[in-house]
Amino acid sequence: xxxxxxxxxxxxxxxxxxxxxxxxxxxxxxxxxxxxxxxxxxxxxxxxxxxxxxxxxxxxxxxxxxxxxxxxxxxxxxxxxxxxxxxxxxxxxxxxxxxxxxxxxxxxxxxxxxxxxxxxxxxxxxxxxxxxxxxxx
Amino acid sequence: xxxxxxxxxxxxxxxxxxxxxxxxxxxxxxxxxxxxxxxxxxxxxxxxxxxxxxxxxxxxxxxxxxxxxxxxxxxxxxxxxxxxxxxxxxxxxxxxxxxxxxxxxxxxxxxxxxxxxxxxxxxxxxxxxxxxxxxxx
DNA sequence: ACGAGGTGTGTTATGTTATAACAAATTTAT
DNA sequence: ATAAATTTGTTATAACATAACACACCTCGT
Ligand SMILES: [Zn+2]
Ligand SMILES: [Zn+2]
Ligand SMILES: [Zn+2]
Ligand SMILES: [Zn+2]
Numbered sequence: 219x220x221x222x223x224x225x226x227x228x229x230x231x232x233x234x235x236x237x238x239x240x241x242x243x244x245x246x247x248x249x250x251x252x253x254x255x256x257x258x259x260x261x262x263x264x265x266x267x268x269x270x271x272x273x274x275x276x277x278x279x280x281x282x283x284x285x286x287x288x289x290x291x292x293x294x295x296x297x298x299x300x301x302x303x304x305x306x307x308x309x310x311x312x313x314x315x316x317x318x319x320x321x322x323x324x325x326x327x328x329x330x331x332x333x334x335x336x337x338x339x340x341x342x343x344x345x346x347x348x349x350x351x352x353x354x355x
Numbered sequence: 356x357x358x359x360x361x362x363x364x365x366x367x368x369x370x371x372x373x374x375x376x377x378x379x380x381x382x383x384x385x386x387x388x389x390x391x392x393x394x395x396x397x398x399x400x401x402x403x404x405x406x407x408x409x410x411x412x413x414x415x416x417x418x419x420x421x422x423x424x425x426x427x428x429x430x431x432x433x434x435x436x437x438x439x440x441x442x443x444x445x446x447x448x449x450x451x452x453x454x455x456x457x458x459x460x461x462x463x464x465x466x467x468x469x470x471x472x473x474x475x476x477x478x479x480x481x482x483x484x485x486x487x488x489x490x491x492x
Numbered sequence: 493a494c495g496a497g498g499t500g501t502g503t504t505a506t507g508t509t510a511t512a513a514c515a516a517a518t519t520t521a522t
Numbered sequence: 523a524t525a526a527a528t529t530t531g532t533t534a535t536a537a538c539a540t541a542a543c544a545c546a547c548c549t550c551g552t
Binding site: 287288307309311312318320321324325328329332333336337338339340341342343344345346347348349350351352355 | 424444446448449458461465469470473474475476481482483485
């Protein structure tokens with residue numbers, strides 16, 4: 219971990235492996251699987267899935283990346299400065315794989331309303347839209 | 356498969372394995388993994404994952420079951436008569452695992468609106484809310 | 493009746509995604 | 523300095539999913 223003097227901004231508190239994985243993800247043009255990432259950081263000393271999954275897990279809890287459940291892939295958050303929204307909303311193009319992150323606060327609030335009608339108290343919601351992006355349709 | 360004379364209602368056109376899996380799923384109290392289902396139908400002649408996955412795949416395309424991407428599990432559709440909505444919305448209790456299916460037409464339309472602002476044309480969206488159900492919170 | 497085409501089934505093998513468990517190294521706190 | 527906490531490296535295994543192929547069965551046109 220980093221020294222105490224660097225604790226100021228919690229978002230920059232990344233471990234070595236988290237930095238490697240985040241760097242690799244940020245250079246990718248499309249969402250990457252954990253094993254894609256493993257391949258791309260092998261030459262930087264990472265050898266086992268567990269190391270990658272630990273880094274991914276840390277980055278997710280810091281809200282710097284998101285996981286796409288429908289494809290078991292990961293991508294950088296496009297709103298890394300946002301307050302943790304109650305929903306993560308990703309519009310994923312089935313043609314070119316580009317992803318656009320939508321406003322998770324607005325959509326999350328709306329969904330929370332709907333759910334509340336059934337007595338459900340939502341904490342964390344995930345929205346994945348599949349279709350065609352502006353370029354592809 | 357059934358005879359031609361029974362083709363009338365496409366929703367009842369289930370294969371033997373689809374019927375077995377749907378029956379098993381409908382008796383489960385919580386969402387089941389493919390391997391949970393495999394265990395529960397072993398004594399009815401199903402022996403391999405591929406058979407289960409084929410049945411699940413068929414049932415999903417007939418909109419009789421849904422898959423929960425965040426937990427790799429499957430459950431019966433709670434609105435089996437609904438016209439195929441543009442969104443499947445599941446509110447999943449983290450305490451008791453009960454799932455409530457919300458109105459996918461209404462929510463899907465709303466999300467489609469939001470996405471369109473980014474030029475995205477959505478076809479099929481999935482919403483998974485995590486939290487506590489009415490009983491548990 | 494026959495054979496072609498389509499669909500469903502059974503089976504084996506393999507591919508893909510993710511975690512458990514533990515020891516060693518490093519960082520931080522006292 | 524030493525103890526405590528965290529991060530890392532490593533091996534092994536668990537959990538989830540599909541590929542590929544042979545065979546059975548039904549339907550349809552001849
Ligand atoms: Zn984000
Ligand atoms: Zn596109
Ligand atoms: Zn449904
Ligand atoms: Zn509950």
